[in-house]
Amino acid sequence: MIEHLYTLYPNLIKVPAHTVSLDERYIWFSMNKEWIGIPAQELTDREALLLSSLLDKLEPEPDQLTTREQMWQKWMEDEVVPDKATIPTSFRFVFFSLKEEVNPSTFQEAVEGVFPTSMPILWDNRSQGIIVEEIHHEDQEPVSYEDIVNILMSDFYMKLYLYVSPFYYQDATEISSHAKWQRMCFQTMLQYEPKPVTTYKESIPYLHVDPFTAEQSRTIRNSLLLPVMDDPELIRTVRVFIESQSNATLAAKRLYMHRNSLQYRIDKFIERTGIDIKQFHGALCAYLAILHETKLSNDG
Template sequence: MTKIEQLKQIYPSLIVVEELSIEPSHKYQLFRTDEKQVIAILKTELHQKEVQLLHLFLTPISKQDDQKTAREQFWFSFLEGHSDELMAEPLPQKFRFVFFSLSDPTVDRQTFQEALQSFFPRVMPLLWENHQQGVIIEEIMENNQEPITFQPLIDVLMSDFYTKIHFYLSEFSESPLEGPSFFQWAKKCFHISMRNSIGPVATFQEVIPSLYIESMPKAERTMISDSLFSTVRNDQDLLQTIQVFLESGSNATLAAKRLYMHRNSLQYRVDKFIEKTGVDIKQFQGAIITYLSLLESDR
């Protein structure tokens, strides 16, 4: 018995609707399944606790989800596999996916969307995944159009909306044909950046180390980490210092500044780590294996 058939037994009013035929309704609550099917259940059959439970394995669709622009609908249909090609005209010269996540689910989506769009030279397609996450498709239409710089932008948005915001910026693509596969890859990287707290603005290059870690079996990752850090496992301050040192490009002055400590104190800790573990993190090979293992320890 399928998930929808099981739900149908609990909610007799449940119906499956076509994505493109969704109409805003005050009678029905709309959900999207993992298989991208859209179902509607009468709100009179749903209690608050049941709605919260359904949110765990179904994606709720609000009225705002139905108010896509024509260009957003073209992108949505293409990325979700409902259309074999991007029908939006004109096609962008290149594009990238900018995923975002809001920590506060009560933020007004329309207000946030308008604020985010104001930073772009033109309205960009924006697709909501759920009440807290979505993706804006940054389309480059002209040769002189510069990509948006998100680092200063996020400070303004977090200040205005009093919530933490995480962005993941994909690479740019010049091939609309690869859009669906590129989208799924970028979406995977976005969720990895969320799981590993890379941010608040994460890029593909910053996600790469975590991609390598997650590709290994958990047991093997743990064995490597335990082997390297057996002598310093309980010294969390030392491990934190080493991680900041490596993330600072092994620049002792910069790392000391970030840790609010004297450069000599930081250098002492680096030397202490090398002495206790036998891993020379001042050399590239020792630095890379230590950094990857530290990321695993953070998980």
């Protein structure tokens, strides 16, 4: 049927179902888990009525964006150069991704219930979007996302991933480029099964690993980790140790093991690979090799 509709309406467009905002210049219908739009000027009332009897007609939702959200949307899409007087003292982008689709209004209410102040929220679709954390005065405390992510997950009974950018300070001309760069970091991190809260600094190593081809990643991994590839638990232990700033006490606590057991595993890794992860250079090489292994595992 879709081919026949394309013949009748060559300017027909398709979007994923449950797209948050529908272009009001089109008449929208639901079809095969997708939404199709036909330019209103190409569709007569009789044709619209006929299609409505065959397909579920959709109505565009009214614009739910606040004035502030509309401003941020224009700034991030580089449609308007912001007036410095309208920009907060500092700001950062918090990208979010839910495992399932939610009602934007319900999510907004939950966010407002745990955040100290109202913040702009811009949706990409019904499971992903951006929260703009604005700081308007010096005594305003930044939000601790580690403290609130579990509350939000319990509200929706599903996993929630947050990616937190660094703060930017009244940078009026670079908002669009900052947003695009941070979105790319966020999308990269989603590929690597991130923690509930991931920061920009934590994304940097992944950005260095991601561009490599599978063959290149495999070469790097095998050149450094081949002697321990038969022991994934040892590799996991080393990763947690390095991510704990090589603090054996902290790593042992995170791994729920005795410090002496951790030390034994570290020594075992060093002996089998020849990489001294107690030294900065060795830890860096091992960690990047482990990220290449993670990438290969995620790629299947």
